[in-house]
Amino acid sequence: MLKKIDQWLNGVIMYRxxxxxxxxxxxxxxxxxxLGLIAYDGSSLLLSALIAVAVCQFSNLALARICKAQINAESSMITGLILFLIMGPVMSYQDAGLLAVTALVAMLSKYLLAYSHKHIFNPVAVAAVIMATVSGYAAWWWIATWNLLPIxxxxxFLIVRKTRREALFVATVVAGLGTSLLYALTHGYDLVEALEIYTLAGPMLFFAAVMVTEPLCLPGRRNAQLVYGVLVGVLANWKFNIGLLYSSPELALVIANLWSFVIGYKHKLYLILEEKRLVAANTYEFVFAMNQKLRWLAGQYLEITLPHSQVDQRGVRRSFTIASSDQEGKVKLGVKFPNEPSSFKKKLLALAIGERVTAGKPEGDFILPRDKTVPILCLAxxxxxxPFRAMISELIARGERRDLILLYANRSSADVAYRELFREAVEKLGIKVYYLLTHPCEGEECDGQMIDRETIARLVPQLAxxxxxxxxxxxxxxxxKKMLKEMGMSGFRIKTDYFSGF
Ligand SMILES: Cc1cc2nc3c(=O)[nH]c(=O)nc-3n(C[C@H](O)[C@H](O)[C@H](O)COP(=O)(O)OP(=O)(O)OC[C@H]3O[C@@H](n4cnc5c(N)ncnc54)[C@H](O)[C@@H]3O)c2cc1C
Known part of the structure; x- marks a missing residue:
């Protein structure tokens, strides 16, 4: 059952x-x-949902246009839906106006309370705290009700499993539960009642799974994430006030976000160039040491910021997949250079040994499936x-045999990178690697010309x-992707990594 769930989760992106x-x-x-199964009227809930989602969507569109930022429509809908589920259902014109303003504040916070193009606070939490303090319009957390508990x-469960944030979730919930019981004990409340409120009728499950796991405000390192979870759990469940600020889950999250920002700033990740070498035609491998210990999952990418003079319209940031596994202890990037590269790539190529670049934390879901028995087809x-170089390097380091086939398409053999590592994996782990060349020269080792139906049918026996x-x-x-679907593969079993920019 869990295996089936994981397979399904593997095919869905996190935001979706x-x-x-x-x-x-x-x-x-x-x-x-x-149907009258919860205490709130269906029509006022429907109206609340429409207002929260519509204001988030439209204000995000407008703000992204003004700030010339890229839009992620899914993330503003998510913000709108969470606001709907925690703020009070609309029962008057005033409620409607306050909910709309809260949604606007949430979206504004993404652009105004941001550093280096990343928001510092969970937009929903910070908007709820600001509104409660300024106007007394506070979150109700009406989602915490018995009849909605099963869904x-x-x-x-699905979100925590997908984001692999089980430890963070448990840290938040357990710290919250302990704090809640301690508070009841020290203030003369009934312990059983406190337990019941916490586990069944309180917002902690929803809060810990949906809001605390939000990736952009989380500290990058695992231990710091656990401290973050404990901090949120404790602050959300111990009753206190600081002036007009009253304890609540959203205030707890805002405080933890601030802490995460401060330590993140202090622990900014720098990559220090150690080596640069040609690994294929016009393709360089950059090997970096880090200024701090860094963990990542093979297949994840990070964003590099490289300030330079005469920046072209493509800007100073790029995402690159980490081509190494973290067992290698170095961040390796494989970068393709066209004849007329962008100003970013010119600067990257001109980096001297010992020079450093700023990097964001590793991100992405394009990682090996948890289920070690499922056959893997990699098309590059x-x-x-x-990403396949990173995954295969990880398998070699762990000595882990998996049923993996790599079809690697290039123009000619001069464009093929990482051949040695793949040969090692073929010998040690029995994986299969096929080189497909659209312009093979005489005598070249070549398994076909391109990745098409015929090639896949010939080389991949267990496609389904x-x-x-x-x-x-x-x-x-x-x-x-379209071709694999036409060959009968379910979309849920296809994972994609778009190297946008080429
Ligand atoms: C998740 C993810 C992972 C990625 N991983 C990798 C990776 O591992 N390796 C990798 O190489 N890339 C990777 N990419 C792509 C990478 O981020 C860049 O977008 C890509 O390399 C293009 O770089 P560039 O914009 O500097 O353009 P270039 O590669 O320099 O140029 C691309 C094309 O645009 C033209 N061009 C360049 N500058 C301009 C300009 N100012 N105006 C008009 N045309 C111009 C060039 O002539 C060329 O034809 C990844 C992208 C994503 C989203």
Whole structure:
């Protein structure tokens, strides 16, 4: 059962899962409202949902245009849905206005309370705290109700499992429970009642699974994440006030966000260039040491910031997959250089040994499946091979045998990178690597010309049971995904990494 769930989760991106989960809770809540199964009227819940989501969507569109930022429509819908689920249902014009202003404040916070283009505070939490302090319009947490508990439990489980934040979730919930019981004990409340409120009728499950796990405000390192969870759990469940600020889950999260920002700032990740070498035609490998210990999952990427003079319109940031596994102890990037590179890439190539660049924390879901028995098909186009290099290096380091086939497409053999590592994996782990060259020269080792139906049918015997990973230029990824679906593969079993920018 768990295996099936994991397979399904492997095929869904994180933001979409959260969006679907919250939408499911919202639909149940509104339906329960119309059926009289919860204390709130269905029509006022429906109106609240529409206001929260619409204001978040439209204000985000407008703000992104003003700030020339990229839009993630899913994330503003998620913000709107969480606001709907925690702020009071709309029962008057005044409620409607206050909810709309809260949604606007949440979106503004993403742009105004931000550093280095990343928001510092969870937008929902900070908007709820500001509104409660300024106008007395506070979160109700009406989502914490018995009749919605089953759907909240299912969605919370799926989100925590997908984001792999089990430890953070447990730290938050256990610290919260301990604090809640201690508070009851020291203030003469009934312990059983406190336990019941905490576990069944309180907002902690939803809060810990959906809001505390929000990735952008989390500290990067695992231990710091656990401290973050404990801090939130304790502050959310011990009653206190600081002037006009009264303890609440949202205030606890805002305080923890601030702490995460401060330590994140102090522990800013720098990559220090140690080595630069040509690994294929026009493709360089950059090997970096780090200024701090860093953990990542093979297949994740990070964002590099490289300030330089005469910046072209493409700017100073780029995402690159970490081509190494973290057992290698170094961040390796494989970067393709065109004849006329951007100003960013010119600067990258000109970096001297010992020079440093700033990096964000490793992110992404394009990682090996948890289930070690499932066959894996990796389809790489050109430099899109970098996540597979990281995964295969990790398997070699762990001595872990998996049923893995890599189809690696290039123009000619001069464009093939990392051949030695792949040969080692073939010998040690029995994985299969096929080189497909569209312009093979005479005598070249070549397993075919391109990744097409015929090649896949010939080289991949277990396609239907496999999980497929596709990585490369966006157009290639889109067309291969379509092709695999036409060959009968479920979309849930296809994972994609779009190297946008080429
Ligand atoms: C999750 C993720 C992971 C990625 N991993 C990798 C990776 O491991 N390795 C990797 O190489 N890339 C990776 N990419 C892509 C990378 O982030 C860049 O977008 C890509 O390398 C293009 O770089 P560039 O914009 O500097 O353009 P370039 O590669 O320098 O140029 C691309 C094309 O645009 C043209 N061009 C360049 N500058 C301009 C300009 N100012 N105006 C008009 N045209 C111009 C060039 O002539 C060329 O034809 C990844 C992207 C994502 C989203």
């Amino acid at each position: 899962l959260v969006l679907w989960g919250l939408s499911a809770i919202a639909v149940f809540a509104i339906a329960w409202g119309f 909240v439990l299912v969605v919370s 186009g050109g430099i899109g091979v970098t 049971d496999s999980i497929a990973y596709i990585s490369g230029p966006s157009a290639m990824v889109t067309s291969l």
